Amino acid sequence: MIRLGLTGSIGMGKSTVATMFAEAGVPVFDADAEVHAIQGPDGEALPAIEREFPGTTGPAGVDRAALGAAVFDDEAAMKRLEAIIHPMVAERRAAFLARHADAPLVVFDVPLLFETGGQSYLDKVAVVSAPHAVQRTRVLARRGMTEAKFAAILARQMPDAEKRARADYLISTGTSHAETRAEVDALIACLAPAAA
Numbered sequence: 001m002i003r004l005g006l007t008g009s010i011g012m013g014k015s016t017v018a019t020m021f022a023e024a025g026v027p028v029f030d031a032d033a034e035v036h037a038i039q040g041p042d043g044e045a046l047p048a049i050e051r052e053f054p055g056t057t058g059p060a061g062v063d064r065a066a067l068g069a070a071v072f073d074d075e076a077a078m079k080r081l082e083a084i085i086h087p088m089v090a091e092r093r094a095a096f097l098a099r100h101a102d103a104p105l106v107v108f109d110v111p112l113l114f115e116t117g118g119q120s121y122l123d124k125v126a127v128v129s130a131p132h133a134v135q136r137t138r139v140l141a142r143r144g145m146t147e148a149k150f151a152a153i154l155a156r157q158m159p160d161a162e163k164r165a166r167a168d169y170l171i172s173t174g175t176s177h178a179e180t181r182a183e184v185d186a187l188i189a190c191l192a193p194a195a196a
Helices: 014-023 031-039 046-052 064-071 075-099 132-140 147-156 160-166 177-195
Strands: 002-007 028-030 105-109 124-129 169-172
Touching: 002 014, 002 177, 014 028, 014 105, 014 124, 014 177, 028 031, 028 075, 031 075, 031 105, 046 075, 064 075, 075 105, 105 177, 124 160, 132 147, 169 177
Parallel strands: 002 105, 002 124, 028 105, 124 169
Antiparallel strands: none
16 A cells, blocks of 8 residues: 655645545545544544633534634644644544555545654655645635735745655646646556555
């Protein structure tokens, strides 16, 4: 099995590329989706989050606005939250690997892969990238997004150029969907036989 990390900065099209891998039959572990699950209604992270950040959870799960306000500009608080979340996501990652033990290729869709040192459990890393103008247009089109929020998010993420320099593979999303899909298909064709 080849464990391929898939990452990229906000607005680069990583989710679209992850969907392309899944549509091609490659098992995809979506780290963000797993975080949402453990923070959702009856999620296993809720008791620990409520103890650490009182008033940030309820029947619907984590109140994302309240939790965000509690941790966003506070590095120590963010570390406390990560200490709750990361071990739970690691358990789910291990279960995913066990379920797909016979797959020649699996993808781990992790937004902050390099920032969290997550590449250590992977064989290769693909970075999804687009020109800054394309990224900016995509991000600012999101509901509730502002220039200030965009700048704050970028400040927490490794610069795109550095991610590209660290990548084993680069997938461009500043082109058409068809061209991006062709890049994804070519990477699968390269990696899956190598794993088998």
